[in-house]
Amino acid sequence: MSKFYIEQEPWPLKKPLALLDEDGLGSYHVVKKLTIEDEDVLTQLGTEDYIQWLLEDNEVLNDSPVRNVMLFITYYPLADRVPHVPEECYVGAGHQLLASEEVEYTIVHNGAEENIKGTHLIFQRKSSNYWGFDEKFSAFYLFSVNGGYAGSRNSARLALNKSVFSRHCYFSKVEWSFSTGSGTSSYLEEDEARKAGEQLLGVMLPILEGKHWPKEAVEQAGVQLLDESKITD
Numbered sequence: 001m002s003k004f005y006i007e008q009e010p011w012p013l014k015k016p017l018a019l020l021d022e023d024g025l026g027s028y029h030v031v032k033k034l035t036i037e038d039e040d041v042l043t044q045l046g047t048e049d050y051i052q053w054l055l056e057d058n059e060v061l062n063d064s065p066v067r068n069v070m071l072f073i074t075y076y077p078l079a080d081r082v083p084h085v086p087e088e089c090y091v092g093a094g095h096q097l098l099a100s101e102e103v104e105y106t107i108v109h110n111g112a113e114e115n116i117k118g119t120h121l122i123f124q125r126k127s128s129n130y131w132g133f134d135e136k137f138s139a140f141y142l143f144s145v146n147g148g149y150a151g152s153r154n155s156a157r158l159a160l161n162k163s164v165f166s167r168h169c170y171f172s173k174v175e176w177s178f179s180t181g182s183g184t185s186s187y188l189e190e191d192e193a194r195k196a197g198e199q200l201l202g203v204m205l206p207i208l209e210g211k212h213w214p215k216e217a218v219e220q221a222g223v224q225l226l227d228e229s230k231i232t233d
Helices: 039-045 086-092 153-165 189-212
Strands: 029-033 048-057 068-076 096-108 114-125 133-143 149-151 171-179
Touching: 029 086, 029 153, 068 189, 086 096, 086 133, 086 149, 114 189, 133 153, 149 153, 149 189, 153 171, 171 189
Parallel strands: none
Antiparallel strands: 029 048, 048 068, 068 171, 096 114, 114 133, 133 149, 133 171
């Protein structure tokens, strides 16, 4: 009979995210490392294990909409209700959510192709320009949960619920957006967003898996097999 853990032990990172090797990011160059100074915002975030980096892809044209990347990774060493997702944060900041789309990324992992699900959000920015045009922009995210991946908050929650049979538990959110040279987030069509995401994740996930996230995966790690259509918020 499997043991049920009412109180789980924290599953610490192998190495803090802040020590992520910026020299191993391939064509991506770290332009700026941002720090959350507001204590209230940090409290709402629920963790101090995070990085928020502005990256630049030196292998694309200067005017490419995917040249500049805002990368935001957070880590939680215990099960939680996963409250922090971009659709709530951006809407809370006054933007309108136009669409939420599932994206499937194909990346090379351990010498083989692996399909990983994520979420592509499309927002409408409240414009202050003279003509009153509202501008669309995109944001993307996925979760790592106990050694597997989850493409949405609901599937991450279900994976965490299954983790009661593990002494340890963690989840980590990888969030990113692409921006113009002025720092304004840009909108990407589905195919362009998927290809750019695959390139970014193909660089970042092996580093996170190998150097930072806990190495051992629990028995319930196969969150990619979940039928998210049967999960309710």
